[in-house]
Amino acid sequence: AGNAHLNYLRQCLSLAERSPPRATNFRVGALLVQRRDESGHTTDDRILSTGYTLELPGNTHAEQCCLLNFAAAHAVRDDDNDKDDCIAEALPSDPIRRVLLYVTMEPCARRLSGQTPCVQRILQTRTAGRRGIDKVYFGVREPDTFVGESQGCRMLTAAGVEWEHVAGLEEEILAVAMAGHDHREDKAGKVEDGKEGEGKQG
């Protein structure tokens, strides 16, 4: 089952590469999968939706876009025009199939912009008696760039949502996630083997 998880994270990574680089967030990719059972048989998995950071208008996260794309594709009533609330109704709630979220980076528990964090959006899928998202697989914990020590996993556990860090793609995921970040200050700050100021390129 291990490489099935890695394959899905590789797909998430290519989604993340579509995200426009910004210094103010991470480039992340997300995939919603429905699986008959957790015993690792992925033969009849169904890909329910995909998403990447800033795919949809506004300051949107990959997981947020993935869920909103699914709701839009299932023409969920948007009479209260806040699709987030009725995503749960759109997601399949099949007793013998689990809904899994694959995402390159740990879902956020806090956002500097103050928007609804993705952990909340995941929990919102598990309301109104719906199964919602059963488990989250991610490739890296959220770095401390914006919010310090990440709380996503702790909040998922507290809410009874399973999660698993899938190792193996950390470097690639972080390189894509932080492509828009200004790396000069750490070069200027860092004294590389005795050399002051500008670090060497590469």
Ligand SMILES: Nc1nc(=O)c(N)c(NC[C@H](O)[C@H](O)[C@H](O)COP(=O)(O)O)[nH]1
């Ligand atoms: N899992 C995840 N998926 C994303 O698509 C994304 N952009 C982040 N990023 C987490 C980071 O903590 C927030 O991007 C900053 O806290 C800035 O907050 P905004 O994004 O402006 O709301 N994390």
Ligand SMILES: [Zn+2]
């Ligand atoms: Zn988020």
